[in-house]
Amino acid sequence: MRRSVVAIGNFDGVHTGHQQLLRTAVEHAQELGTEREPLQVIVVTFWPHPMSVVAPGHQPLLLTSLSDRIDLLRRYGADEVRVVQFTRDVAAWSPQKFVDTILGPLDPAVVVVGENFTFGNRAAGTPQMMREFGKGRFDVDIIHLVSIDSERTCSSFVRSALATGDVAAAARHLGRLFRLSGVVVVGDQRGRELGFPTANLPVAADLATPADGVYAGWLRRLDQPSAIRMPAAISVGTNPTFDGVERRVESYVLDRTDLELYGINIAVEFVEHLRGQVRFGSIDELIEQMNKDVAATRAVLGID
The missing domain is CATH 2.40.30.30 (Riboflavin kinase-like)
Structure with missing residues (x-):
């Protein structure tokens, strides 16, 4: 398997913040790849929503189905989408095991994550911790969260906008209707x-x-x-x-x-x-x- 740039996250809604993360991954692939050895952009996402496993009954309503999420990720730059089935076993992995199991086989040159991304048992892993684990193997680019009209873009904000009928605000943060x-x-x-x-x-x-x-x-x-x-x-x-x-x-x-x-x-x-x-x-x-x-x-x- 050739080397890759990996973007990892839940990506519910594939909103403008997610799109910025994907654009960054594509830019890394273009900068580091060559005509003879291009780097593919691999997106890693999770299904079902992790909250449905770690706190059943408290998971949020989803902004997209899994098939729509995959279509959107490809539209915004993914060459390949890897869906990790999120189970109790996966939730119990240590941060180190998470990195070795999920990222290791993809041979990333760069991993791109949002600054609020967490992983591993009890969400103990942080982007900075991933950077430490990746030393000598891959770099980690940590992307700052996006704001629109002074509101932080996140899936929760889009859900809240929809819940009040403000589909125009939801569209601004999604980057599409x-x-x-x-x-x-x-x-x-x-x-x-x-x-x-x-x-x-x-x-x-x-x-x-x-x-x-x-x-x-x-x-x-x-x-x-x-x-x-x-x-x-x-x-x-x-x-x-x-x-x-x-x-x-x-x-x-x-x-x-x-x-x-x-x-x-x-x-x-x-x-x-x-x-x-x-x-x-x-x-x-x-x-x-x-x-x-x-x-x-x-x-x-x-x-x-």
Whole structure:
């Protein structure tokens, strides 16, 4: 195996701080590699979330599925992604064993980590400790945390922003629009009866979602790589007007009543929060508000 530059971390959300870490890894690979002996960028991440192992029931909601995380890591520079299955045994490793077991086989020239990265039993390992372990074998580049608008970028901040419906703040720290993806399921089909047919996604129990409410955003089919994104008014919640109990993401593609998306894998991207979820007194009030939501979505997205 040829030498590598290794970036290691949890990488939930692959936000702008993670992206800075990956850019640094790519720069090291370009500087140290040669045409004859290029260095590959290997990203090491962990699944499931370590908190689900060390403190079951207290793990955070995830910002991305594992498959989306891997796709994003590759988009931002990884040549290869190594997923470490995080178990109680792994959690119990000493910091030295962690370095020898995880990093040793990758033969890194440089390891890139964030300044808040910890590893080994009871999170006793620090970046400075990793640097000591690597003497004579590899260098360690410790990346400072990123801040945007005076707020420290981290997965916890993005989760908090989503929990209040501030998808715009989440997007600034992610460096892209927050999105949910999945297969469209058959819902109650009330939207079609009201003139606003929606594509329905169930809310995954382990994934973070924006707060209940209505949002302006985009919908894209994932079964067609060249498919254009379509403007959408997106509702997140239980549909209280009809006494719903199941939390869903329902997307109405503007001016489209001809779409057949059942069973299709789609992505829904959130641009801006429009309003909270409301129980309406009548169907007419609901339809009137839905027309207002569509008009507000047009204004936010800048479309006629």
